[in-house]
Amino acid sequence: MGRTVDYYFVPQSPWTYLGHERFAALLRETGTRVRVLPMDLGRIFPLSGGLPLPKRAPQRQAYRLLELRRFSEALGMPLHPEPQFFPVAGDPAARLITAVALHDGDDAAMRLTGAVLAAVWTQQRDIASLEVLAQLLAETGLDAERLVQSQQPDVQARYDAQTQAAIDLNVFGAPSYVVDGELFWGQDRLDFVARKLRA
Numbered sequence: 001m002g003r004t005v006d007y008y009f010v011p012q013s014p015w016t017y018l019g020h021e022r023f024a025a026l027l028r029e030t031g032t033r034v035r036v037l038p039m040d041l042g043r044i045f046p047l048s049g050g051l052p053l054p055k056r057a058p059q060r061q062a063y064r065l066l067e068l069r070r071f072s073e074a075l076g077m078p079l080h081p082e083p084q085f086f087p088v089a090g091d092p093a094a095r096l097i098t099a100v101a102l103h104d105g106d107d108a109a110m111r112l113t114g115a116v117l118a119a120v121w122t123q124q125r126d127i128a129s130l131e132v133l134a135q136l137l138a139e140t141g142l143d144a145e146r147l148v149q150s151q152q153p154d155v156q157a158r159y160d161a162q163t164q165a166a167i168d169l170n171v172f173g174a175p176s177y178v179v180d181g182e183l184f185w186g187q188d189r190l191d192f193v194a195r196k197l198r199a
Helices: 014-030 041-048 058-075 091-104 106-121 130-139 145-149 153-168 187-198
Strands: 004-009 033-038 176-179 182-185
Touching: 004 014, 004 153, 014 058, 014 106, 014 187, 033 091, 033 106, 033 153, 041 153, 091 106, 091 130, 091 145, 091 153, 106 130, 130 145, 176 187, 182 187
Parallel strands: 004 033
Antiparallel strands: 004 176, 176 182
16 A cells, blocks of 8 residues: 545645646656545635635735746746636535546546646636536546536535545645645645655
């Protein structure tokens, strides 16, 4: 039995987008399994002192845009710092990713997660739209039935449980990676995740 990383994120996070493909490559390189665990930051922020983007101080909002541009350029990853559909509700996509993880496994959920993140940050699509989510399922070769299943009580219960698990682990932002009980927050901490997995 190899190691497993618990991957906590929200599907509308630019930082999750910037780290996702590097994280996926690290998993492949190290032969590490992943548990794909979308969470509801709307429940976590009030407990952790976090603020949704529109409520943050202007200085913090401005610096966020600067950092997004810096990381986009440094990583060679296209990104619209202020995409057309943002802020956007992440719950529909999070439940869909949860349904895919449940029925198709974590590798399929990783594939869909990458497509959802790119839809927001490079393609400027509305991931709160059920039509867009149906398109993303088709584009990633996944069963259209997952969209219906994502709206069922068992998937909502699983999504709620994932959020509670994140709270219990002191997760407070996205993306967060948990390895052997140790928390790493942010795509700029992937080097530390790599060290942990290679140790």
